[in-house]
Amino acid sequence: MPHTETVTSADPPGPREPGQLQPLSPQLDHRVHAFADALRRIFLSLDMTLGQYAIRHRRNKADVSRWLSGNRVPERAMVDEMLAEATRRLHHPVTDEVRYHIHKLHAAAILAQGPLTQRIQLLSDEMDGALTELQQVKAERKDLQDALGHRNQQVHDLTIRSRQLEQAWASERVRTQGEMDDADAEIRELHAQRNRLESEIKTLKSRLRRAHENEAILTERCRQLERELEEHDNQSAPSTPASPLTQPDVSHPRRAPGPYFFLSHAGTQAADPAEAKKANRWVMKLFKDICDNVLEYTNITDFSKVGYLSFSDWTESTSHALETCRIFVPLYSPRLFDSERCGKEWAAFEARLHAISDAENRPPALLPALWTPAPHADSLPKVARAIQFSHSRLGVIYHDQGFYGLTKTPSRRAQYQRASLEFAKRIVEIAENEPSVPIGVPLDYEALPNAFRRELSG
Secondary structure (H helix, E strand, O other): OOOOOOOOOOOOOOOOOOOOOOOOOOOOOHHHHHHHHHHHHHHHHOOOOHHHHHHHOOOOHHHHHHHHHOOOOOOHHHHHHHHHHHHHHHOOOOOHHHHHHHHHHHHHHHHHHOHHHHHHHHHHHHHHHHHHHHHHHHHHHHHHHHHHHHHHHHHHHHHHHHHHHHHHHHHOOOOOHHHHHHHHHHHHHHHHHHHHHHHHHHHHHHHHHHHHHHHHHHHHHHHHHHHHHHHHHHHOOOOOOOOHHHOOOOOOOOOOOOOOEEEEOOOOOOOOHHHHHHHOHHHHHHHHHHHHHHHHOOOOOOHHHOEEEEOOOOOHHHHHHHHHOOEEEEEEOOOHHHOHHHHHHHHHHHHHHHOOOOHHHOOOOEOOEEOOOOOOHHHOOHHHOOOOOOOHHHOHHHHHHHHHHHHHOHHHHHHHHHHHHHHHHHHHHHHHHOOOOOOOOOOOHHHOOOOOOHHHHO
């Protein structure tokens, strides 16, 4: 059964002035109550009425009232909107700690509302992210068009100047040889400048074409998200049932007792363990960030139970984690498919999946992540070609650069944080909502096949 608590409202009893907020209902789930109470505190600091806020932000007054009373949980964009208004009103920015606390309360309230509401919220947040990225791509496209126009004008001006000098040189042949040599050198330099500019124009045209393609992809994704939101809104009932995540699931096999996910990586090898950790520090950072995010979206209290990172020799703990993990995450890179250990790890988890006789009922628990840019399908081993490895929720830049490219580029920090968060959320969605993968049997490393070489021997 879902865990709820009866919470007494902190609002004073008695008659209320017109426009005053109503007390929170004692029947609210404690997570919804905590979020609504925090939202009300922010709203009261604005020194505005419901009507004034609704008019200022073009919101429906009734919707704002329902959000502040806890009857509905707003979308993430509305929460950020109110935090921004508080920054403007109070003349100092909201701290990162306060913003993180409000977002955490909001995520808990969404979970309390049930899976359908959670899915609608995820889609809304994803659409907000997609729209933001779309605006960035449009702005980049405009900058590229302006730069292209400027370069074309420079080429035009240089061409005219070059012709003028050539004409002057032809008409002034009576000048000294030194003067003609100087003019010839200047003409050659102008030609070189024009060649460099034409090369820049070619590059800008290529980037502009990619910007157009990215804009088209994001525009279509926004339309798809709008359709999905509309479908989910039509399916929503007036009262939301309790979340099945908090109820015993008798329709699925027993949940695996091992880690939530197993991260398989062909790491850099070194004889000294300290040197090995240093060489693989960026993968370890990614692993820790995904574990931190999974921890926030689950009821796990022990960090060591969240994930298992395999990047060196096979051990007994590697075998146990493969037998019991819920999700298998191969980290795609050129070295992954050359690694015998990674091929055996893939084969071990794949055997657990194939223990489910009905192929249509197998969960998508083999969930690849990109460490380097997305590989071409023809370069993948046969066993990996039918598995989806591109996830639109993680962003276009993730597809083009992979987690390593985002980690090593300071200007891509926001895209890295978004991608690692969305990937962690996808792990939780599969682990909690899809059929469980049967627990495996003890593994003999030597007897395991290499999944990446199977088609060569067959």
